[in-house]
Amino acid sequence: MIKNKTDRKNVFILGISSDIGRALAERYLRDGYVVTGTYRHKDSVKTLLGVRDISLFNCDVKSKSSIRECLRKYKRLSRPWDIFISGVGSMEPIGRFFECDFNKWEESIVVNSISQLRFLHEIYHFRRREKICNVVFFAGGGTNNPFTNYSAYCAAKILLIKSCELLDDENKDLNVFIIGPGWVRTKIHAQTLKSRLGAGTNYERTREFLKSGDPGTDYQDIYDCINWGIRQGGEVSGGRNISVVHDPWRDGGMSLARKLRADTHKFKLRRFKNSDKQKGLQ
Numbered sequence: 445m446i447k448n449k450t451d452r453k454n455v456f457i458l459g460i461s462s463d464i465g466r467a468l469a470e471r472y473l474r475d476g477y478v479v480t481g482t483y484r485h486k487d488s489v490k491t492l493l494g495v496r497d498i499s500l501f502n503c504d505v506k507s508k509s510s511i512r513e514c515l516r517k518y519k520r521l522s523r524p525w526d527i528f529i530s531g532v533g534s535m536e537p538i539g540r541f542f543e544c545d546f547n548k549w550e551e552s553i554v555v556n557s558i559s560q561l562r563f564l565h566e567i568y569h570f571r572r573r574e575k576i577c578n579v580v581f582f583a584g585g586g587t588n589n590p591f592t593n594y595s596a597y598c599a600a601k602i603l604l605i606k607s608c609e610l611l612d613d614e615n616k617d618l619n620v621f622i623i624g625p626g627w628v629r630t631k632i633h634a635q636t637l638k639s640r641l642g643a644g645t646n647y648e649r650t651r652e653f654l655k656s657g658d659p660g661t662d663y664q665d666i667y668d669c670i671n672w673g674i675r676q677g678g679e680v681s682g683g684r685n686i687s688v689v690h691d692p693w694r695d696g697g698m699s700l701a702r703k704l705r706a707d708t709h710k711f712k713l714r715r716f717k718n719s720d721k722q723k724g725l726q
Contacts, residue, residue, distance in 0.1 A: 454478045515563075515570075529579075537552060540642075544596070556596070579619070619673070685711050
């Protein structure tokens with residue numbers, strides 16, 4: 445029996461205080477993992493405080509010094525990670541591009557992409573080196589169409605999507621992919637509800653979703669989809685943008701896996717219908 449936490453699988457969740465991050469942490473703990481996570485406000489992780497096999501660190505991803513301090517403390521654990529999941533995200537500022545405070549717009553790009561990549565850049569050195577490790581990000585709205593009035597959030601997520609492909613191409617010791625969770629009942633929707641004028645039609649759409657009986661994407665589905673991508677490995681999921689709701693990964697997902705192995709362009713950022721000679725890029 446393995447008793448040493450260093451020898452057990454470790455998942456690091458950046459933004460464990462998010463609703464999705466906390467739900468994933470609970471499931472990984474249930475399945476025997478050691479979990480490490482970051483939070484901004486301690487009261488947002490009170491249900492995880494004192495839980496066995498979990499270590500929590502304060503970190504404000506907007507601050508380079510906070511990231512450095514968090515990683516300094518993590519290094520002292522001597523606990524190499526097997527899975528890195530980033531659950532950080534903010535939809536603000538919400539509104540038309542030229543009506544947004546550009547400083548807040550820029551900050552949103554940092555929070556939703558740059559800071560997450562910075563964190564990965566530093567924590568990469570603390571991975572479990574004798575195996576292929578897994579890196580998972582979350583995509584957002586606007587992948588296939590404009591996400592009107594959410595330009596910073598959308599642009600940052602597109603940067604993450606392309607970064608997954610770049611990292612997958614450059615690093616054969618990592619399986620890097622990004623998950624589109626769909627509509628999930630999380631506290632991030634409060635940002636839209638308090639931006640009634642800026643959100644445009646998405647205000648009513650969000651309000652109706654939250655009022656309805658629609659449960660949205662189940663946390664267990666998100667967890668299972670992530671683990672499907674991990675099990676399939678880089679040949680299938682590496683560099684891809686996988687939809688929890690719309691892609692046929694359930695029940696083994698063998699047909700989907702075959703299609704992804706056969707076409708390295710699928711589920712990646714490409715020009716749509718560029719030419720008849722590039723049908724593989726559609």
